[in-house]
Amino acid sequence: MPKMNGIEVLEKLKSTPSTKAIPVIILSNLTEDTQLDEAMAKGATKYIKKVNSDPMQVADMIREIVQEKSQGKIPEKIPENKEEVNP
Numbered sequence: 001m002p003k004m005n006g007i008e009v010l011e012k013l014k015s016t017p018s019t020k021a022i023p024v025i026i027l028s029n030l031t032e033d034t035q036l037d038e039a040m041a042k043g044a045t046k047y048i049k050k051v052n053s054d055p056m057q058v059a060d061m062i063r064e065i066v067q068e069k070s071q072g073k074i075p076e077k078i079p080e081n082k083e084e085v086n087p
Helices: 006-015 033-041 055-070
Strands: 025-028 046-049
Touching: 006 025, 006 033, 025 055, 033 046, 046 055
Parallel strands: 025 046
Antiparallel strands: none
């Protein structure tokens, strides 16, 4: 991203009252556990490693989070298997 990285965008979203409740899904090629841990600690709903991801699984996860949000449920952080994306 040209002006901010994903963690900086996440921090800005979570520090602004009008965007704080928006579920944030990080989709990244960075596979270090430190990035995953940092994103989750800063309020990401999900951290998906592109290298381990099947596009249909990613779409299903996003659909589920959007559906929960539209039903008035703010999803809790979804645990990430650090080796692969869980359906």
